[in-house]
Amino acid sequence: MKIRNLLLPAAFLALTASAFQSCSGGANADTIEFETRADSVGYLVPDYYGDSVYCAAKYSVVWPSKIGKQDFDALKDSLMEITFGVQGVDFDKASKGYLRSGLNNLIAADDTVRLPFETVPYLTANDEDRVNINNVKSEVTLLTPDLLVIGVNHEVYYYGAAHGMRGRLFLNYSIKNHQLLTAENVFLPGNEKGILSIISAAAAEQYPQEGVLFDAPIQSYGNFQITENDFIFVYQPYEIAPYSSGIIEITVSAQDLYRFLTADAIKALSL
Structure with a gap:
C-alpha cells in the first residue's frame, strides 16, 4: 500500500481538492492532515467451470488522519463503511478484504475453488473479458474552514453479469461543529x-x-x-x-x- 501525507493548515483550507494536493505548511492546531492511500491486485483462477477467470481490485483514497485536535472517529467509521463496506475494523484489514472481494465472490459461488491462486498485475486482470472488477476511488470535493466533503466512487463488475455497476456516495463533515x-x-x-x-x-x-x-x-x-x-x-x-x-x-x-x-x-x- 502506498501512503502519501498531505498537511493543510487553516490558511489553505479554501483551496480546491485538485489544488491542495500540491500545497503544504507547518502543522498547528488548525491543520488538517490527509493521507492518500492506494493499492491494487490481480488474481487468476485458472479453472473456474473450465474457464480462466481473473479478479482485479484497486483502491485510491484520500484519508483524513488529523483535524486539528478533534476526535473524529465517527467520520472515519462512516468513511470506512462507504468506502469498503465494513465497520469496526482498521484500515489495513478493511482494504485487504476489499482487494480480495472479487476473489471471495468466486469462492462463494463455487466451493470447489481452492487456494492458492496465481497473482497477476492489476492491469493484466482488468483488461480481460472474464473478470471480476472492484474499484473504489475517493476525493475531497469541498474543503473550507467550516466544511469537509468527500466523494466515494465505486465500480463493480462480476463475470457473467449483464453489465457492471457504478455508485457514488458522499460524506459531509462540519469542522466547526465536529459532526457528520x-x-x-x-x-x-x-x-x-x-x-x-x-x-x-x-x-x-x-x-x-x-x-x-x-x-x-x-x-x-x-x-x-x-x-x-x-x-x-x-x-x-x-x-x-x-x-x-x-x-x-x-x-x-x-x-x-x-x-x-x-x-x-x-x-x-x-x-
Whole structure:
C-alpha cells in the first residue's frame, strides 16, 4: 500500500481538492492532515467451470488522519463503511478484504475453488473479458474552514453479469461543529414531503427528457453532496432512473431548502 501525507493548515483550507494536493505548511492546531492511500491486485483462477477467470481490485483514497485536535472517529467509521463496506475494523484489514472481494465472490459461488491462486498485475486482470472488477476511488470535493466533503466512487463488475455497476456516495463533515452532516441532523423532522417536492421539481427541470427518470415519485434524499451554495442529491442506477441514465445528480440551492434546515445545519453551512 502506498501512503502519501498531505498537511493543510487553516490558511489553505479554501483551496480546491485538485489544488491542495500540491500545497503544504507547518502543522498547528488548525491543520488538517490527509493521507492518500492506494493499492491494487490481480488474481487468476485458472479453472473456474473450465474457464480462466481473473479478479482485479484497486483502491485510491484520500484519508483524513488529523483535524486539528478533534476526535473524529465517527467520520472515519462512516468513511470506512462507504468506502469498503465494513465497520469496526482498521484500515489495513478493511482494504485487504476489499482487494480480495472479487476473489471471495468466486469462492462463494463455487466451493470447489481452492487456494492458492496465481497473482497477476492489476492491469493484466482488468483488461480481460472474464473478470471480476472492484474499484473504489475517493476525493475531497469541498474543503473550507467550516466544511469537509468527500466523494466515494465505486465500480463493480462480476463475470457473467449483464453489465457492471457504478455508485457514488458522499460524506459531509462540519469542522466547526465536529459532526457528520446527515439527513437526520441537517433537515428538520416532519418535512419529508416538502423536501421531496422541491427535489422532484428540480429533477423535472434538470432532466426534462422523457424516459430519463422513472415516473414513480422520488422517495429519498439521504445521499447528498454539499457545495458552497447548493445541495446535490445523488441517486444510484435503478434508484430513480433506469440503468442507462447512469448516476443521477439533482442540484438544489441551499436557500431553497433554508426553511427545512436545522439550526446546526444553518450554522455549519454559514447561511
